[in-house]
Amino acid sequence: MGSDFYAETAARVEKALRYCDDTKKVVVGEGTLGQVGDFFKELFPGKRAIVVADVTTFGLAGDRVGQELAAAGVSVDEPYIYDEPGMHAEMRLVDMLKPRLEGTDAIAVAVGSGTVNDLCKYSSSLVERPYMVVGTAASMDGYASFGASIEYNECKQTFSCPAPRGILIDMDVVCKAPVKMNAAGFADLIAKIPAGADWILADLIGTEPIDEIAWSLVQDSLRDWVSNPEGVASGDRKALTFLMEGLIMSGLAMQKAKTSRTASGAEHQFSHLWDNQHHKFNGEAPSHGFKVGVGTVSTSALYERILANWTEGTFDAAIAAIPRNFRTWETIEKELEENFGSSGLYETVKRECRKKFVEPSELERRLKLFRDNWSELKKRLSAQLMPAKEIQGIIAAAKAPSTPEEIGIERARLQKSYALAQQLRYRYNCLDWTRDLGLWEETVTPLFQPGGFWG
Ligand SMILES: [Zn+2]
Known part of the structure; x- marks a missing residue:
């Protein structure tokens, strides 16, 4: 059907997951927002959910994610939506989200890209709770990595915390992300x-020393992942799917090797x-x-x-x-x-x-x-x-x-x-x-x- 690349991606990601302690499930496909209810229930049986997004990502996918979760019978808290124009990951925003998580036992479902994911990742770790992410752009390799990059005391720092339990990517959403976001992920x-x-x-x-498995998770397919930059710029599905795969695999390799050396x-x-x-x-x-x-x-x-x-x-x-x-x-x-x-x-x-x-x-x-x-x-x-x-x-x-x-x-x-x-x-x-x-x-x-x- 011309979209066998999803199966290729799934097979490579599946193999990588065997080496990861934190992340148990990754889905990259089209129309996958519709599966988020079952995805959540499989990873967090019997748990409540709280969607965490910003104003933009809530409109793009967060609202729909909340509806799908509810339709699948998951109890859903009021969503937490950041309304901070031009926001970046900083401790002030963690301090805003953390009390919300403390006041519930719901599992955070981050809907967004780098910033929302990092804020959710770190805040969830502070309340000692796993979380999952619905990625909205192929903009960086932090989806599957442990640790969150957050500005604190005017310095960007990496705070140690577990990677998400699950990552769900709907390429219908990623293909609509601003070109500059996917371009950033490509770089x-x-x-x-x-x-x-x-x-x-x-x-x-x-x-x-090189960790051979982590090395091969990133390096074996790297030339293929970056082989169609024009496609990334024009929103080509296969090019963007491979880009997303490469970014997720980079994070999984960091989990495997327990160092970001694999990717930086x-x-x-x-x-x-x-x-x-x-x-x-x-x-x-x-x-x-x-x-x-x-x-x-x-x-x-x-x-x-x-x-x-x-x-x-x-x-x-x-x-x-x-x-x-x-x-x-x-x-x-x-x-x-x-x-x-x-x-x-x-x-x-x-x-x-x-x-x-x-x-x-x-x-x-x-x-x-x-x-x-x-x-x-x-x-x-x-x-x-x-x-x-x-x-x-x-x-x-x-x-x-x-x-x-x-x-x-x-x-x-x-x-x-x-x-x-x-x-x-x-x-x-x-x-x-x-x-x-x-x-x-x-x-x-x-x-x-x-x-x-x-x-
Ligand atoms: Zn990076």
């Missing part, structure tokens, strides 16, 4: 290409950096996926330069230069103070950087590992990555920003962002790698000179 998904390369580096030096590398650190700088463009914060997309092009460009220029000899020279180039903790600490001293991030980056700080002997061990495995590593990274221009073109074809200016970041700020993003998190990646070799000026700076990728 968040294609980010798994350079993120995978970063994990390969971390695996080699042993800081975060240095490209996400650009996004986190701009989040925490409270970056706004035309009066609003660009979406997570839009920032991650620019980060993805940024790290792809860095990798491209690395792979074109580094040889075994590069590592030998770097090893010989350790006594001269070694950055002491005092040097790094001073830099952190200059870069982050006045921001709320200072203590966090100091902790993360301290955690990844290594003595010269360990640095030498790493550089030798890279050198001794160079030809295989280079082959593996080249197979994993895409040329920066190509990935930029694909992101643009999905109608997501592929240049920093499109999200209001000038080139000089982007250049500085490479350095700041490197200091944001313990997670080893191409930025750390460049620092470890002592080749920052030789590798990052030329990207911004005439003839360089951002030049």
Whole structure:
């Protein structure tokens, strides 16, 4: 019937669910809102339900979800509807929802995308109750992930909490989502290409070994999921279904590996950096996926330069230069103070950087590992990555920003962002790698000179 892709998606998701502790059931199809009653009863037999939505998503699907639940014989509380124009996930909104959940024993049915899902996920965990989500856009990979990204004390932070028990997606709804939302999800998904390369580096030096199952849940079909960016932009059902599958699978892989390493590398650190700088463009914060997309092009460009220029000899020279180039903790600490001293991030980056700080002997061990495995590593990274221009073109074809200016970041700020993003998190990646070799000026700076990728 031309829609066999739903069966393909279902089979792959089913396989992934075997490895997940939190999520028990995922349905992606057309007209599935009509099944939400049975879906709920299967996961939460005998329980009450409360629909949680915002004004927009309530109109799109929330109202209907409530009616379907009631029609299936589920007792339904008055829905909780956020009426907060331009809302994003922040603790104030958790504090609003939590008392409602405390006053009932109903299971929350989140109807929405990133923000509503994160608010519901975290609020439900605070009352120690499972929840489910009806996703309304393919806009990010957080549906199936544990943890919720919520702004608290002016910093975006990830709060630990279980993933939803069930995820129900009606592609009739997702296909009507604004193009920019699905485009953002596309950028968040294609980010798994350079993120995978970063994990390969971390695996080699042993800081975060690759979990083979989680790796394959994300990476095996990744090229297929991102193969039709034009289709994502034009609302093609198959393209959007594969996009949604990829985003859900990314979350399931995080559940399996119990780390977001499976779905995020240095490209996400650009996004986190701009989040925490409270970056706004035309009066609003660009979406997570839009920032991650620019980060993805940024790290792809860095990798491209690395792979074109580094040889075994590069590592030998770097090893010989350790006594001269070694950055002491005092040097790094001073830099952190200059870069982050006045921001709320200072203590966090100091902790993360301290955690990844290594003595010269360990640095030498790493550089030798890279050198001794160079030809295989280079082959593996080249197979994993895409040329920066190509990935930029694909992101643009999905109608997501592929240049920093499109999200209001000038080139000089982007250049500085490479350095700041490197200091944001313990997670080893191409930025750390460049620092470890002592080749920052030789590798990052030329990207911004005439003839360089951002030049
Ligand atoms: Zn993401």
